[in-house]
Amino acid sequence: xxxxxxxxxxxxxxxxxQVVVIDKMINHEPAGKTWQRYQLIGDIVxxxxxxxxxxxxxxISARLQAEPTVIAPDRSAxxxxxxxxxxxxxxWKPVGLFAMAASLAVVAVVTLGxxxxxxxxxxxxxxxxxxxxQVESRRSIMHAEGFHEMLTGHGEFTSSPAFNGLLAHVVLVxxxxxxx
Amino acid sequence: MMGSGLTRRMVVVLIFWFLPAxxxxxxxxxLMKISKAAADVNFIGTLVYTNNGExxxxxxxxxxxxxxxxxxxxxxDGEPREIIRSEDKVWFYIPDKNMVVHDYxxxxxxxxxxxxxxxxxxxxxxxxxxxxxxxxIADRMAIEIKVIANDAWRYGYTLWADxxxxxxxxxxxxxxxxxxxxxxxxxxxxxxxxxxxxxxAPVSSADQLRLFxxxxxxxxxxxxxxxxxxxxxxxxxxxxxxxxxxxMGKGEIEHFVYSDxxxxxxxxxxxxxxxQGEMTGxxxxxxxxxxxxxxxxxxxxxxxxxPAETVQVVARGVQLNKG
Numbered sequence: 001x002x003x004x005x006x007x008x009x010x011x012x013x014x015x016x017x018q019v020v021v022i023d024k025m026i027n028h029e030p031a032g033k034t035w036q037r038y039q040l041i042g043d044i045v046x047x048x049x050x051x052x053x054x055x056x057x058x059x060i061s062a063r064l065q066a067e068p069t070v071i072a073p074d075r076s077a078x079x080x081x082x083x084x085x086x087x088x089x090x091x092w093k094p095v096g097l098f099a100m101a102a103s104l105a106v107v108a109v110v111t112l113g114x115x116x117x118x119x120x121x122x123x124x125x126x127x128x129x130x131x132x133x134q135v136e137s138r139r140s141i142m143h144a145e146g147f148h149e150m151l152t153g154h155g156e157f158t159s160s161p162a163f164n165g166l167l168a169h170v171v172l173v174x175x176x177x178x179x180x
Numbered sequence: 181m182m183g184s185g186l187t188r189r190m191v192v193v194l195i196f197w198f199l200p201a202x203x204x205x206x207x208x209x210x211l212m213k214i215s216k217a218a219a220d221v222n223f224i225g226t227l228v229y230t231n232n233g234e235x236x237x238x239x240x241x242x243x244x245x246x247x248x249x250x251x252x253x254x255x256x257d258g259e260p261r262e263i264i265r266s267e268d269k270v271w272f273y274i275p276d277k278n279m280v281v282h283d284y285x286x287x288x289x290x291x292x293x294x295x296x297x298x299x300x301x302x303x304x305x306x307x308x309x310x311x312x313x314x315x316x317i318a319d320r321m322a323i324e325i326k327v328i329a330n331d332a333w334r335y336g337y338t339l340w341a342d343x344x345x346x347x348x349x350x351x352x353x354x355x356x357x358x359x360x361x362x363x364x365x366x367x368x369x370x371x372x373x374x375x376x377x378x379x380x381a382p383v384s385s386a387d388q389l390r391l392f393x394x395x396x397x398x399x400x401x402x403x404x405x406x407x408x409x410x411x412x413x414x415x416x417x418x419x420x421x422x423x424x425x426x427x428m429g430k431g432e433i434e435h436f437v438y439s440d441x442x443x444x445x446x447x448x449x450x451x452x453x454x455x456q457g458e459m460t461g462x463x464x465x466x467x468x469x470x471x472x473x474x475x476x477x478x479x480x481x482x483x484x485x486x487p488a489e490t491v492q493v494v495a496r497g498v499q500l501n502k503g
Contacts, residue, residue: 141463141472146450147481150433151468152270154446154483157420157437 207309207325208300213346214325214339220244221347224379225318225369226256231362231466243375252380262382273384280389303441306330306415315340317349318366327442332356333413333490334443335467345371353467353485362467362485400424407434407449411497413490415440438494445484445494452479462488471495 141147224241237256242249254262259276272281303309312324322340329336340350349369353362402421420437436447452458458479460472471491472481475498482495 141459141461141470141481142465146433147463147470150435150446150448150481150483151465151470153424153433153435153448154437154444154468157439157444157446 207311207327208303210311210323210325210339210341210346211303211309211327214341214348217342217346218348219249221345221371222373222375223347223369223371224373224375226367228365228367229363230360230365237367241375241379243380250380252382254383260383262384264380264382271382273382273386273389275384275389278389280384280386300441302415302417306334306440307336307442312338314343318369320344320349320369320371322349329354329356331414332487334415334440334486335361337442342371347371355487402434405434406501407436408499408501409436409438409447409494409497410499411493412438412445413440413493416445419444443485445482445486445490447494447498448479448481448483449498450479450481452477462492464488473498475500 222243224239227238227240229236229238236258239254239256240252242251248267249265251265252262253265254260259274261276262273264271264273269282274281307330308326308328310326310328312326315322315324317340321343323343325337325339325341327337327339336354336356338350338352338354339348341347342349347369348364350365351363352360355361400423402423405421416438417440418436419439420435422435422437423432424435432451434449436449438445438447458472458474460474460479463470463472467485468483469486469488469491470481470483471488471494472479473495474480478500480495480498482491482498484491484494
């Protein structure tokens with residue numbers, strides 16, 4: 001299957017083969033592979049895998065839309081998150097700090113799909129690493145929903161004499177990735 | 181008794197306030213001066229951040245005007261992201277995601293973390309201090325201050341403070357075996373010059389970006405909690421205990437903040453449904469280690485610029501009080 005996914009990304013498959021692989025990615029992989037496949041799907045949907053053409057992206061998006069448990073958010077829950085207006089710019093959206101944090105660190109790639117749908121994949125595509133004691137990168141808790149909200153909150157309270165909470169923001173702005 | 185102690189502390193603070201930085205000789209004095217300068221000194225410069233073999237550069241400008249802070253951090257490599265901070269708000273400009281995010285800062289103007297004379301006793305319990313040599317950093321003379329951790333529960337620091345203003349020009353986070361875990365270094369800096377409004381304004385045009393935000397107000401202090409943190413390394417004390425609503429609309433997050441005088445540990449507790457499959461375990465980003473575990477239908481997350489063992493031990497000591 002991995003080879004087929006690789007071929008899919010490299011655009012080496014015929015259109016009908018692409019659909020088969022996409023369906024397998026969505027529906028038939030073992031549960032333990034959930035995280036990886038959704039990450040890949042998220043990468044593809046957002047065009048972060050450079051080689052994938054627009055037509056393939058559209059196909060995957062269409063397949064995903066037929067899989068509401070995968071990517072479609074709970075609209076009622078989403079509406080509850082809508083923030084109030086503030087001085088001025090743009091339109092307030094419900095994603096909040098979580099989306100910001102995930103974006104800043106470029107870690108939870110899956111969680112930043114189409115903006116309104118951002119967090120749902122990450123929620124579904126979690127992997128329990130309880131008590132593993134392993135520091136991992138793409139599967140670490142740094143990808144977890146709400147983590148960067150907490151990291152930012154932590155940074156504001158840092159008692160380091162250095163920059164009064166600036167350092168945590170520096171880490172975010174610098175696009176720092178989790179340790180490999 | 182209390183009055184004389186207060187007077188003595190005020191005198192010490194006033195001394196630090198008015199004397200030029202270079203007259204201080206004691207490493208503790210330098211720490212206080214660094215802390216004070218971080219809150220009082222205007223600067224603009226290029227900050228180099230090194231971690232895990234990666235080097236990132238960013239422009240940092242800070243202005244203190246009328247007692248209020250304004251700050252801009254702008255990434256000079258990679259995506260052109262920037263953060264604008266004021267006393268109580270923070271704006272994240274993320275043009276590569278076509279978005280601006282706004283949030284409230286959790287520390288208010290009165291909550292500037294500083295080192296005060298009362299903190300020194302706590303610091304001495306956890307760290308040793310040495311003054312090093314003078315060194316030229318960013319074309320300025322700097323004083324080296326070594327802050328050596330007394331145990332393996334925390335990292336040490338090697339700091340270089342500007343000889344005249346006290347502003348920190350370089351900070352190395354150092355492990356027990358002397359390895360530099362993380363480094364911040366100003367490559368160039370202008371101190372106490374005029375910082376214009378333009379230098380603090382975002383480069384990114386908000387008109388082109390979508391705005392996201394957190395409408396929740398500042399967090400509130402927790403009066404009573406059903407949670408307790410039973411295992412803490414020596415020297416850590418509870419500094420803050422707050423509760424805020426999750427911007428995800430998924431209930432409250434309880435936040436314990438512990439400090440040993442320099443390093444900070446956060447314990448977050450968030451209620452969640454069973455079997456949502458949230459990730460747990462250990463993670464690392466820069467010098468920050470985090471450990472997340474589940475207790476019943478709550479997720480407990482411990483975050484700190486400390487070794488991995490520290491966050492693990494603290495997380496495993498979090499208990500739900502039965503009552």
